[in-house]
Amino acid sequence: MSKHAYLIICHNNWKQLNFLIDCLNDPRNDFYIMVDSKATDFDCEYLTKSVPTDNLYFVNQIDVRWGDYSLFEASLSLLKAASAHQKYSYYHLLSGVDMPLKSQTYIHNFFDSNQGYEFVDFDNEDSSSLAFRRTRYYYLLQKYVGRKRISFFKILRDVILIFEKILHVNRVKDIQSYLAKGSNWFSITDDFAHYIIGKESFIKKYFYNTYICDEIVVQTLLNMSPYKDNWYGNKNHSLEYQNMRYLDWGRGKPYTFSKDDFFELHEGEYLFARKFSTDIVSNDIRDILLNKEN
Template sequence: MKHAYLILAHGDFELLQCLVSALDDERNDLYVHVDKKVKELPSLAVLKSQLYLIDERIDVRWGSVRMLEAEFALLRAATSRASYQYYHLISGADLPLKSQDEIHAFFSAHQGQEFIGYSQYDYSKEVMRKVHRYHLFDDHFKGTGLSFFLMKATRS
């Protein structure tokens, strides 16, 4: 069972190499999107995996549609090269908590099932700050605080 790791990277390339090394396994292929704002591409090394730095580089901004464009670029690169049992979309600042043997055993035991994250942490303040606003013109007014709250209409 082959897995594709789709990695969105924007900095801290020493940590990114740690991630790549932790995922380096003959059962994995690694696809890395490096943010277009990065001037010099990192030098990453693997021993067992296939590693692909994708050519389509996008200027990613949090909360922008460009993040989705980068994710789709990773997915296009992976699906055009091979067919995988699982596709894992992660950040270049993530690290696995389990070994590759444990990860692959888990997915083998649950083959065909899909998983989403769940937490009991109260995210309401973060959701209000990040999701309940329109971030218009994020490419042109970055850092100006120009955003609009979504307001729930009420009847009087």
């Protein structure tokens, strides 16, 4: 029996998190939860009581900030915790507002049929040049800047960037040819997971104090690794289903799906989608996902 590890990063919508775990709950799955340390209303005991599973593990919290290294650090901490516990066939990184679109039988059969492939997303346009712009300079203070368009820390960070540009700083010149960008959500094998973990010092050297590096690190490491030829995009010859997750960037950043959207998404080929509104929590959605025929 192949075992899968679901690595979940969350910061709110606890009822939705409960529902996500309930819909994924299966003897073949373990769950590793990273709750943003800024979340003050999370009740660990409530989650463990409301979701009937013995395979639920909590990973030490991190203060996750948008655009900062901390988001990748959260992913890495989850990978380290899961891989140290046991060997899994696949490690799936999700957020707490994601949803599976298929039953666990369908999902496990899919990955069994594609065992060894790495489901990592690469942008289809200008990926390497954008990754280079985000990583060549030291984005100091990004942790305090976040998404803010105007703040003291943003002004100070941008002034520092001006001096770096004058000095022609390029901290990634040694790996520039490997740089790539895509979605940070992935499904990867145990071998590639251990490869990433083993590169922690390398990752900090080149990606700490960069900008939105969680969308760059895994793609770049896959390009550098002996697992590059195992990228799923090489098999299906499509940029649509690289990580088997559907995000709608045409209607939002990304668009928030509702319960009504689920039924159409369920009929498609994707295995997961993000993000969903709280109305997804419903018995009819649960019944669909727990039906082994779906």
